[in-house]
Amino acid sequence: MSETVVDTSQGGGGQDRNQRPTEDQVFEILSNRRRRYVFHYLKQRDREVYLREVAEQVAAWENDKSTRDLSSAETKRVKTALHQHHLPKMDDRGFVQYDATRETVQLDENVADLEVYLDVVPGADIPWSLYYLGLAGLGIVMLTGAWADLGPLASIPEFSCAAFIVVTLLVSATIHTYVTYSRLRLGGTEKPPGVSDK
Structure with missing residues (x-):
């Protein structure tokens, strides 16, 4: 499961090449x-590339193989889909400049600096939003227990509970920021988010 977060500060309109989508x-x-x-x-290449080059890499990611281990059928299937459907659609929306005759493609300058982050959540994990909600709930329970002198929290000063919560939040936010900006940004790593590292 993935949630897409887009950093786009300007609106765009349809097929106008002078505006951001x-x-x-x-x-x-x-x-x-x-x-x-x-x-x-x-985003990684930041230059014009040939359709075959893009198709080979996309096919490799989809099939969890290296480009040299791909069959010609696997590459051709992706190349055909990109050529006939995906790249024309991306070109129409102002994402890429696709020359179908030369079979070359590059990012449109209006999206070249677009930052897109995917919150990839493996099956057994929880999203960051639920993690922070749980952390806030734990903080409320700890502070309430310390303030009302309930159970084992009665012996812990309120300041210590607050300090623990702040430090935990700071460490969590630091890790979250690192993971998001270094591993979950499209174009920010060798492989896209969600592709296995093996």
Whole structure:
């Protein structure tokens, strides 16, 4: 499961190349995994690339293989889908500049600096939002117990409870920030968020 967070400060309109895409357009384009992979790859390269190069890397991520281990059928399937559907759609929405004749593609300058973060939550994990909600609940219980002299919390000063909560929040926020900015940003790592590291 993934939640997309987009840092886009300007609205855009339809197919106008002079404006940044709207948040709705960003979500529409990046709701598809294959297009997220294209966006990730182009953010990394920051130059015009050939369709075959993009198709090989996307196919490798989808099949959890290296590019040299791909079959020609696996690459061709992705290349055809990118050429016929995904890249024209991304071009139409102002995400990429796709030259179907030359089979070259690059990010449009209006999205080249767009930062997109995915909150990838493996099956057994919980999202950060629920983690912080639980942390806040624990803090309320601890402070209430210390203030009302309840049970084992009666012997702990209120200041110590508050200090524990603040330190825990600071450490959690630091880890969350590191994970988000270094591992969950499209174009920020070698592989896109959600692709295994093996």
